[in-house]
Amino acid sequence: MIKYGFIGTGNMAQAIITGLLNKNVPASDIGVTSPRSADKLAERFGIVALPAQNLIDDSDIIILAFLPNQLENVTAQLDFKNKLVVSVLAGVTVAQLTSATHTTQVVRTLPNVNVAINLGVTAFSQTKLTAENNHVFQTFSSYLGERVAVDESQFAVFSAIAGSGPAYVFKFIDALAQAGVENGLEPTLATKIATQTVLGSAKTLSLSKQTAQELQDTVASPGGSTRAGLDDFKAQNFDETILHAINATISHKHL
Numbered sequence: 001m002i003k004y005g006f007i008g009t010g011n012m013a014q015a016i017i018t019g020l021l022n023k024n025v026p027a028s029d030i031g032v033t034s035p036r037s038a039d040k041l042a043e044r045f046g047i048v049a050l051p052a053q054n055l056i057d058d059s060d061i062i063i064l065a066f067l068p069n070q071l072e073n074v075t076a077q078l079d080f081k082n083k084l085v086v087s088v089l090a091g092v093t094v095a096q097l098t099s100a101t102h103t104t105q106v107v108r109t110l111p112n113v114n115v116a117i118n119l120g121v122t123a124f125s126q127t128k129l130t131a132e133n134n135h136v137f138q139t140f141s142s143y144l145g146e147r148v149a150v151d152e153s154q155f156a157v158f159s160a161i162a163g164s165g166p167a168y169v170f171k172f173i174d175a176l177a178q179a180g181v182e183n184g185l186e187p188t189l190a191t192k193i194a195t196q197t198v199l200g201s202a203k204t205l206s207l208s209k210q211t212a213q214e215l216q217d218t219v220a221s222p223g224g225s226t227r228a229g230l231d232d233f234k235a236q237n238f239d240e241t242i243l244h245a246i247n248a249t250i251s252h253k254h255l
């Protein structure tokens with residue numbers, strides 16, 4: 001049995017813990033620590049709240065899930081004993097993690113909120129781990145959804161597309177639904193239709209051998225109404241709008 005220890009109990013820790021519990025990881029094998037919220041969270045999920053050093057001592061894998069600017073402050077008094085440390089801290093490099101935790105067994109990751117339903121996509125740095133730690137990391141990360149090895153130089157772009165991406169997809173769904181409402185649909189119904197359309201289209205694409213561009217053509221016949229809509233997207237610079245937003249995300253500094 002793998003023992004999981006979370007330092008930090010915010011949105012991302014809760015999303016990952018939910019994903020682990022969905023995969024039948026026993027609640028008693030999941031521990032948390034944080035200054036204010038840990039006890040409450042432990043009670044809510046039936047997991048265990050511990051002081052930070054006890055949590056490290058008791059865990060096989062320690063997940064750092066506090067804010068990036070808290071790294072030095074949180075790790076200063078702790079001894080990680082060269083255990084496996086997995087960071088989800090956006091913008092924090094393997095070198096910074098190694099220096100703060102004094103362990104070589106560090107993996108930099110970047111999950112997204114969909115890990116809560118085991119449909120996340122998580123980037124990870126390729127660190128040399130012991131065979132045992134590698135097994136623990138593979139097991140842990142497989143519970144979260146898809147995993148992709150990403151060079152550290154590409155974490156920022158991954159973060160913009162996969163980390164922030166869910167917000168942009170929700171934005172698109174909302175815009176699609178609002179367009180339905182503008183044209184007379186009842187709001188709840190419009191949201192349901194837009195959500196299911198995005199869900200089904202993503203599934204179709206993921207199961208298909210065709211590209212997203214090719215699949216557009218299968219829906220939009222020449223001279224048809226979908227083609228008129230796609231032409232309008234083009235005229236309104238839809239691709240440039242997305243690119244602009246992603247670039248704004250990438251160039252924004254993490255807190």
Ligand SMILES: NC(=O)c1ccc[n+]([C@@H]2O[C@H](COP(=O)([O-])OP(=O)(O)OC[C@H]3O[C@@H](n4cnc5c(N)ncnc54)[C@H](OP(=O)(O)O)[C@@H]3O)[C@@H](O)[C@H]2O)c1
Nearest residue numbers: 008009010011012034035036037065066067068088089090
């Ligand atoms: N949210 C996302 O979609 C997302 C995606 C990818 C990566 N991330 C990364 O995930 C990390 C956490 O983000 P979040 O959205 O979960 O933040 P959040 O909801 O603001 O949570 C921050 C957590 O840090 C804890 N904390 C503060 N001081 C601490 C200390 N001294 N020791 C231990 N824990 C401490 C807080 O605990 P108390 O409540 O007890 O103060 C809180 O649980 C960030 O580094 C972020 O870059 C987030």
